[in-house]
Amino acid sequence: MLNLFKNLRLYFAYFYIGLKNSISYKTDVLLILIFRLATSLIMILIWTAIYLNSNVQKINGFSLSFIYIYMFMFMPIVTIVSLNLYNLISQDIKNGGIAINMIRSVNYSLQLFFSSIGENIIYVLFVSLPLIAIILFFVHVDIGFISLVFLAIEFILAIIFFSIFDFLIGISSIYLVDLSGLSQMIYNIIYFLGGGIIPIIFFPTQIKNILMLLPFQMLGFTEIATMLNIISTHTILTSIAVTIFSIFILFIATTVFWRKAVKKLSSIGG
Template sequence: MFESLEPYLAIFRIGIKDNLAYKTDFALTSVFRLAGSLVMLLVWTAIYLASHATSIGGFTLTAIYAYFFLINAVHYVIYSNIDEFIQDDVQSGSVASSLIKPIRYPLNLLFRTLSENALLIVVASLPLFAIVAAFYPLNLNAESIALLLAVVVIGNIVVMSLDFLIGSLSIYMTNIYGIMSVFWGVVSLLSGGIIPLSLFSQQTQSILFMLPFQLLAYTPASILLGTISYAQAIHALFFGAAWAAGLSVFAYFWWERSVKKVMSAGG
């Protein structure tokens, strides 16, 4: 078991080194990523000032700040770049070099993205989390942390399955930047990454809570803020787990089919 993981741990280590090869660039890119939260904060500040409301949908302005900082912190734990890796490998032709190695290409991609995520957690997620924890009373106890971990794991499975599904399209279409931008933009909206889901109408919410995207932003942030009950979080987890199971099986078969396409059309 551990011996078979040896190549992948090596891929993880070299991934860390590769990301840190240009440290200033990495540091500045990380700071720029944090700026993403600031844009949302400015937009929501403008909304609150224009509406003269102290609370919108149960969120005070401070709670909204905490919400967007938290979903950004969670983003680097849950999201991955596997779809971009696949597209780059297909475009550069290095998918062929990867397939002639005695390792599984999907695991190779997984550990490449884990190395990137590990660094982003250290330089982005943890500082963001610390900033929020310093200024806002977070719901941190054994139950909430256990729920958060479960949400993160299932959210990861959902994102990676979607990554493989979207990334595989590059095998058929070569350039999928447009598709990735549109798809992940829509996912961001449906996950509560732009507007908290509780601000949508009741009918829209009932649909959104049956989709897996809520696990990628709204649910984890709300667990930490204590704005949803444990029963609601478990309900979200239940739907998310069912989606994760279905999507991962579909992604597996879709991926196998796509690799055969590489092998019949040329790497």
């Protein structure tokens, strides 16, 4: 931890490089943003068609307006908690930059972490936060102090969990060489399990209970449910405990895997 503070200025440089990288691909960033928002819109139109055809006010106790809020909030939250670290690691491994980055006096995983925060900050500041604020303003959601504390904990845990998860996926490219398709597919799986297509509350009870015991609910569902006050404090605490436990397990697995992967890497590098 002391090292982290000592090298904070260095890590800020990585953050700045990440930020400059994302700004230099303005059109790409803009188009990705458009497709992210358009995906939310598509999900809303699909659910509107389902509600209209069912001719009911509520499905499983939730109205169509809840779906609107849920779907518009999901993507901004995913953008905040998911840093896409695997892209940076995969590129580093492919172009050999990992060897140079690893001999530097700063921690490699933290280099990546700060760099990806820099790349993501544009999306967060200009899309996610304004969009969440606008939605909360229009739907008059009153978030209490306790909920705010829970939200802060959930966001921090989610960022930690998905960063370690991304790191694990990223270092697997040492074995798999090309990650481009795999990472997209894994993203789709997490998106589905995290309630991006169907909110977790709509699943049958048994499946819902299983999904709530997976850390992927932190991708967006738990945060939205906390903001809108639709889950109990007990459920929130269980979700937090599940995520902390998952971080612990994932951290050990990633450390072991990383040590093995580094050996393979050095055998490639000579």
